[in-house]
Amino acid sequence: MNELKASVLMRHEVGLHARPSVKLTKLAKAFKSKIDLGLSPDGPWIDAKSIVKVMATRAPKDSTIYFRAEGTDAKAALDALVMLVDGDFRDGP
């Protein structure tokens, strides 16, 4: 299975904090693929479905978030996650 990657600049004013992290992990869990998150293109990688680990990155405002995904719905997962971060974690339609 191919591994796909994507990255996105996070502009959220308080960074990857509680509310954005809840949304991000919830969205990641909606996909079957294994999804990792990192703050640099080569990791270290953490499980994007774990709020404990996502919060532990302490990602501040203006960080670039890197995703890598592996699985049947990897492409859809990355698209959705990038859209969430790019859209400043606003509630979707």
Added chain:
Amino acid sequence: MDHRTQRAANRVEGRSAAPGIALGPLLRLITVKPEMRHSRSAAGDQKALADALEASRLDLVGLAGKVEDEDAEAILSFQIALLEDENLAAPAFERIADGEVASKAWVAAIDPEIASYDQADDAYFRARASDLRDLRDRVLRRLAGEVDQAVPSGVIVVAEDIPPSVFLATDWRDGGLALRRGSPSSHVAILARSRGVPMIVGVDIDQLESGTDAVLDGDAGALIVDPDPGLRADYDRRLTEQTEAREAASAFSGPVLTANGEPVRLMINVTGLAELRDMDSSKVDGIGLMRTEFLFQEHEQPPTEEEQYQIYRQMAEWAAGKPVTIRTLDAGGDKPIAGLTEPGDVNPFLGVRGVRLSLRRLDVFRLQLRALARAAVAGNLKVMIPMVTVPGELDRCRVLFQDVVDELRGEGQAAGMPPLGMMVEVPAAALTVEDFNADFYSIGSNDLIQYVMAASRDEPQLADLARPSRAVFNLIGHVVEHANGSGREVSLCGDLAGDPQQLASLLDQGLRSFSVAPGALGPVRAAIARYSGKAA
């Protein structure tokens, strides 16, 4: 529309634990089994932690549904997400596997997380530490068996099991209780019958949701979810009848007589002072069984001599000269008590329970005997010893009792030696009852039945065996015959006495003294009044 099919589809079967009807919305209650707290096995502790985590999650989901403030909602959804993340508690489960107790393992797992938030540069991150602390404490409260949910009156509570403390703290007016675990002879069931709270056990609660309207039929042992209007009206009628019958029974007083005018002594079983608050001692012939286990089960520390003395004394005063029969601690069996009973007992019903435990824990036993000896001067107190199997056990209790009476008097305290009787619940004791130096006998039918029939009262598959049989009645007859022949009092204090259908058989054996749950007084009185002698 097929009325009957729909009726069947909404019916959840269980077993009756306390009779009566309750109508109202369901309320799912999540509690941790109190025994789990004291579990000494890793699997037990892991289950306790998993239960506490899930209970906490449900608490938070419930709270999140109610708040309208966006910030509060954000905190709650963060805490819920944390609980849904296995990574949070994973170190705790590993620690438990290595032998740590659940509460310590949980704290050890979450405290480093809290510390890392505390040390964050960003004020926003630092502020999250308090959310984690709150979460830590919530789970700890759950591990300790505490309940967050307030239970309004008039609901049907649905739960895995509930501890007696939760039962006692709940206002059960017009309410009912449906449990997956528990048994008709659990202490919560005893309390439910005492208070007239309809209750069923053995219920598959998975599909039951809070807020759904339901009928709890404690007579048939079933829960009817979303009853159709016709069925609802039937039950409304039965509920009205039940209320009227209860009011009539509680209004009735005066001597209890059979149809032939023969007097029968009718006493009550209690577990503490709370049950006497709304009772008038003029309506009963005394307390036939005070189960002291609750005094020990409800608290972290065993009650002191003074605490016990105050309770026994107030009971004697309540009874105003009528007998108050106090059973010494009957721990073990289905009544484990942390720090007292032996956690590794592989067969607790045949293990160190009742007097067997008391004679091995003389520190605890002597304290109880001292409190009883002091209370004996305040009224008509009687003391009975549970699980007596051989005469030597009762003899040792008598010597110990005389010892503490002398000791108290030596200290200048008023003390008395009350009549000392025995529970007859072990077949060996029932068969050789004439060998025991007892001042009175009290037949404990619950244990006697299960020991005679070799069938647990908590095993639903053996419900047909764990019943009073001719073997049981023969043994009861033997005890009654000896007691009457030797001029000693004998009564029966198990659930059998509270069952109007069994009462005629017990009266046939010559029994004329019973002790029943306060909630059963009305029906039992009526059953006695119908009795017109042994059928030819």
